Amino acid sequence: MLKIVVCVSGGGTNLQAIMDAIKSGKITNTELIAVISNNPGVKALERAKNFGVPGICMSPKDYASRAEFNDAFTAKMCELAPDLVVLAGFLVKIPEQMVSKFSGRIVNIHPSLIPSFCGVGYYGLKVHEKALERGVKVTGATVHFVNEGMDEGPIIAQKAVEVLDGDTPEILQRRVMEQAEWILLPQAIDDVANGRIKIVDGHVRRA
Ligand code: GAR
Secondary structure, eight states, X not given: OEEEEEEESSOOHHHHHHHHHHHHTSSOSEEEEEEEESSTTOHHHHHHHHHTOOEEEXXXXXXXXXXXXXXXXXXXXXXXXXXXXXXXXXXXXXXXXXXXXXXXXXXXXXXXXXXXSOSTTOOTHHHHHHHHHHTOSEEEEEEEEOOSSSSOSOEEEEEEEEOOTTOOHHHHHHHHIIIIIHHHHHHHHHHHHTTOEXXXXXXXXXX
Protein backbone atom coordinates (compact mmCIF):
# COMPACT_ATOMS: atom_id res chain seq x y z
CA MET A 1 0.00 0.00 0.00
CA LEU A 2 1.47 3.36 -1.09
CA LYS A 3 1.11 5.86 1.76
CA ILE A 4 0.72 9.41 0.43
CA VAL A 5 0.70 12.88 1.97
CA VAL A 6 -0.85 15.62 -0.19
CA CYS A 7 0.38 19.22 0.23
CA VAL A 8 -1.98 22.05 -0.72
CA SER A 9 -2.30 25.83 -0.51
CA GLY A 10 -5.85 26.70 -1.50
CA GLY A 11 -8.95 25.32 -3.12
CA GLY A 12 -7.79 21.74 -3.31
CA THR A 13 -9.58 20.66 -6.46
CA ASN A 14 -6.61 18.42 -7.33
CA LEU A 15 -6.77 16.97 -3.82
CA GLN A 16 -10.48 16.30 -4.43
CA ALA A 17 -9.66 14.55 -7.72
CA ILE A 18 -7.21 12.32 -5.84
CA MET A 19 -9.72 11.52 -3.09
CA ASP A 20 -12.46 10.80 -5.66
CA ALA A 21 -10.11 8.50 -7.58
CA ILE A 22 -9.20 6.61 -4.40
CA LYS A 23 -12.89 6.23 -3.58
CA SER A 24 -13.88 5.10 -7.08
CA GLY A 25 -10.95 2.71 -7.42
CA LYS A 26 -9.22 4.64 -10.23
CA ILE A 27 -6.27 4.91 -7.85
CA THR A 28 -5.55 1.55 -6.25
CA ASN A 29 -3.11 0.33 -3.64
CA THR A 30 -2.93 3.81 -2.08
CA GLU A 31 -3.73 5.29 1.31
CA LEU A 32 -4.01 9.06 1.88
CA ILE A 33 -2.56 9.50 5.38
CA ALA A 34 -2.56 13.30 5.77
CA VAL A 35 -3.04 16.64 4.03
CA ILE A 36 -0.69 19.53 4.80
CA SER A 37 -1.65 23.12 3.99
CA ASN A 38 0.51 26.20 4.39
CA ASN A 39 -2.62 28.33 4.67
CA PRO A 40 -5.21 28.07 7.44
CA GLY A 41 -8.92 27.96 6.68
CA VAL A 42 -8.63 26.91 3.05
CA LYS A 43 -11.20 24.77 1.25
CA ALA A 44 -8.61 22.02 0.81
CA LEU A 45 -8.53 21.44 4.60
CA GLU A 46 -12.32 21.19 4.63
CA ARG A 47 -12.10 18.59 1.84
CA ALA A 48 -9.57 16.61 3.90
CA LYS A 49 -11.87 16.70 6.91
CA ASN A 50 -14.84 15.51 4.83
CA PHE A 51 -12.72 12.62 3.59
CA GLY A 52 -11.80 11.75 7.18
CA VAL A 53 -8.10 12.40 6.83
CA PRO A 54 -6.01 14.58 9.19
CA GLY A 55 -5.46 18.13 7.93
CA ILE A 56 -2.32 19.81 9.21
CA CYS A 57 -1.56 23.51 8.83
CA MET A 58 2.10 24.59 8.70
CA SER A 59 2.81 28.11 7.53
CA PRO A 60 6.23 29.74 7.07
CA LYS A 61 4.58 32.80 8.66
CA ASP A 62 4.43 30.98 12.00
CA TYR A 63 8.21 30.55 12.17
CA ALA A 64 10.94 33.07 12.97
CA SER A 65 12.79 32.24 9.75
CA ARG A 66 12.42 30.19 6.57
CA ALA A 67 15.18 27.91 7.85
CA GLU A 68 13.11 27.12 10.97
CA PHE A 69 10.04 26.41 8.85
CA ASN A 70 12.08 24.19 6.55
CA ASP A 71 13.37 22.17 9.53
CA ALA A 72 9.87 21.80 11.04
CA PHE A 73 8.25 20.94 7.71
CA THR A 74 10.87 18.32 6.90
CA ALA A 75 10.64 16.87 10.42
CA LYS A 76 6.85 16.62 10.14
CA MET A 77 7.14 14.85 6.80
CA CYS A 78 9.71 12.42 8.24
CA GLU A 79 7.36 11.75 11.17
CA LEU A 80 4.47 11.02 8.78
CA ALA A 81 6.86 8.92 6.67
CA PRO A 82 4.84 8.72 3.44
CA ASP A 83 6.05 6.65 0.48
CA LEU A 84 5.08 9.51 -1.81
CA VAL A 85 4.57 13.26 -1.25
CA VAL A 86 2.09 14.81 -3.68
CA LEU A 87 2.24 18.56 -4.28
CA ALA A 88 -1.27 19.43 -5.45
CA GLY A 89 -1.22 23.21 -5.77
CA PHE A 90 1.35 23.67 -2.99
CA LEU A 91 2.89 27.09 -3.48
CA VAL A 92 5.81 26.79 -1.06
CA LYS A 93 9.30 25.83 -2.27
CA ILE A 94 10.23 22.39 -0.99
CA PRO A 95 13.32 22.62 1.26
CA GLU A 96 16.43 21.02 -0.25
CA GLN A 97 16.84 18.86 2.85
CA MET A 98 13.41 17.40 2.20
CA VAL A 99 14.11 16.84 -1.50
CA SER A 100 17.19 14.81 -0.60
CA LYS A 101 15.41 12.85 2.15
CA PHE A 102 12.51 12.05 -0.21
CA SER A 103 14.50 11.79 -3.42
CA GLY A 104 12.35 10.38 -6.26
CA ARG A 105 9.36 10.31 -3.91
CA ILE A 106 7.85 13.79 -4.42
CA VAL A 107 5.58 14.62 -7.36
CA ASN A 108 4.15 17.97 -8.40
CA ILE A 109 1.38 19.10 -10.77
CA HIS A 110 2.08 22.26 -12.76
CA PRO A 111 -0.56 23.97 -14.95
CA SER A 112 1.48 24.33 -18.16
CA LEU A 113 3.48 22.24 -20.60
CA ILE A 114 6.90 22.43 -18.91
CA PRO A 115 9.35 23.96 -19.87
CA SER A 116 6.90 26.68 -20.93
CA PHE A 117 5.49 29.02 -18.30
CA CYS A 118 7.20 27.51 -15.27
CA GLY A 119 9.84 28.38 -12.70
CA VAL A 120 9.98 31.27 -10.22
CA GLY A 121 6.84 33.44 -10.30
CA TYR A 122 4.77 30.97 -12.34
CA TYR A 123 2.06 29.53 -10.14
CA GLY A 124 -1.73 29.24 -10.08
CA LEU A 125 -3.61 31.77 -12.18
CA LYS A 126 -0.40 33.63 -13.10
CA VAL A 127 0.61 30.75 -15.37
CA HIS A 128 -2.56 31.14 -17.42
CA GLU A 129 -2.26 34.95 -17.48
CA LYS A 130 1.23 34.57 -18.99
CA ALA A 131 0.08 31.95 -21.50
CA LEU A 132 -2.72 34.25 -22.69
CA GLU A 133 -0.37 37.26 -22.80
CA ARG A 134 2.00 35.28 -25.05
CA GLY A 135 -0.86 34.17 -27.24
CA VAL A 136 -0.11 30.45 -27.23
CA LYS A 137 -2.75 28.29 -28.90
CA VAL A 138 -2.02 25.19 -26.85
CA THR A 139 -1.20 24.89 -23.18
CA GLY A 140 -1.73 22.04 -20.71
CA ALA A 141 -0.42 20.47 -17.53
CA THR A 142 2.60 18.49 -16.39
CA VAL A 143 3.19 16.01 -13.58
CA HIS A 144 6.83 15.65 -12.64
CA PHE A 145 9.12 14.43 -9.91
CA VAL A 146 10.53 17.20 -7.74
CA ASN A 147 14.25 17.90 -7.57
CA GLU A 148 16.19 20.89 -6.14
CA GLY A 149 15.21 23.10 -9.09
CA MET A 150 11.91 24.89 -9.63
CA ASP A 151 9.68 22.76 -11.92
CA GLU A 152 12.79 21.03 -13.26
CA GLY A 153 12.50 17.39 -12.17
CA PRO A 154 11.91 14.39 -14.45
CA ILE A 155 8.58 14.62 -16.29
CA ILE A 156 6.06 11.83 -15.65
CA ALA A 157 3.18 12.90 -17.89
CA GLN A 158 1.86 15.86 -19.86
CA LYS A 159 -1.44 16.64 -21.53
CA ALA A 160 -2.14 19.42 -24.03
CA VAL A 161 -5.22 21.64 -23.78
CA GLU A 162 -6.47 24.04 -26.44
CA VAL A 163 -6.56 27.79 -25.79
CA LEU A 164 -9.71 29.33 -27.27
CA ASP A 165 -10.52 32.85 -28.44
CA GLY A 166 -12.08 34.84 -25.62
CA ASP A 167 -10.44 32.80 -22.85
CA THR A 168 -9.86 34.60 -19.57
CA PRO A 169 -7.22 33.27 -17.17
CA GLU A 170 -10.03 31.82 -15.04
CA ILE A 171 -11.74 30.07 -17.96
CA LEU A 172 -8.43 28.65 -19.21
CA GLN A 173 -7.44 27.53 -15.70
CA ARG A 174 -10.70 25.62 -15.35
CA ARG A 175 -10.30 23.93 -18.77
CA VAL A 176 -6.71 22.90 -17.94
CA MET A 177 -7.88 21.46 -14.63
CA GLU A 178 -10.82 19.57 -16.14
CA GLN A 179 -9.06 18.27 -19.25
CA ALA A 180 -5.59 17.69 -17.86
CA GLU A 181 -4.78 18.14 -14.15
CA TRP A 182 -7.60 16.14 -12.57
CA ILE A 183 -6.79 13.25 -14.93
CA LEU A 184 -2.98 13.32 -14.96
CA LEU A 185 -2.30 13.56 -11.23
CA PRO A 186 -4.49 10.62 -10.10
CA GLN A 187 -3.09 8.57 -13.01
CA ALA A 188 0.49 9.31 -11.97
CA ILE A 189 -0.21 8.32 -8.36
CA ASP A 190 -1.79 5.06 -9.54
CA ASP A 191 1.23 4.42 -11.76
CA VAL A 192 3.63 4.94 -8.84
CA ALA A 193 1.46 2.84 -6.51
CA ASN A 194 1.48 -0.02 -8.95
CA GLY A 195 5.16 0.14 -9.89
CA ARG A 196 4.54 1.21 -13.49
CA ILE A 197 7.10 4.02 -13.60
CA LYS A 198 10.75 4.34 -12.71
CA ILE A 199 13.50 6.93 -13.18
CA VAL A 200 16.32 5.84 -15.51
CA ASP A 201 19.21 8.26 -16.18
CA GLY A 202 17.12 11.19 -14.96
CA HIS A 203 14.15 10.33 -17.21
CA VAL A 204 10.88 8.66 -16.33
CA ARG A 205 10.35 5.33 -18.06
CA ARG A 206 7.29 3.06 -18.04
CA ALA A 207 8.12 -0.25 -16.38
C1 GAR B 1 -3.51 24.03 -9.84
O1 GAR B 1 -3.82 24.58 -11.09
C2 GAR B 1 -2.08 23.56 -9.81
O2 GAR B 1 -1.64 23.01 -11.02
C3 GAR B 1 -1.35 24.85 -9.52
O3 GAR B 1 -2.14 25.48 -8.54
C4 GAR B 1 -3.52 25.12 -8.76
C5 GAR B 1 -4.10 24.63 -7.46
O4 GAR B 1 -5.49 24.38 -7.58
N1 GAR B 1 0.00 24.62 -9.09
C6 GAR B 1 1.01 25.41 -9.39
O5 GAR B 1 0.88 26.45 -10.00
C7 GAR B 1 2.37 24.94 -8.88
N2 GAR B 1 3.43 25.69 -9.49
P1 GAR B 1 -6.25 23.44 -6.56
O6 GAR B 1 -5.89 23.92 -5.15
O7 GAR B 1 -7.70 23.66 -6.87
O8 GAR B 1 -5.82 22.04 -6.81
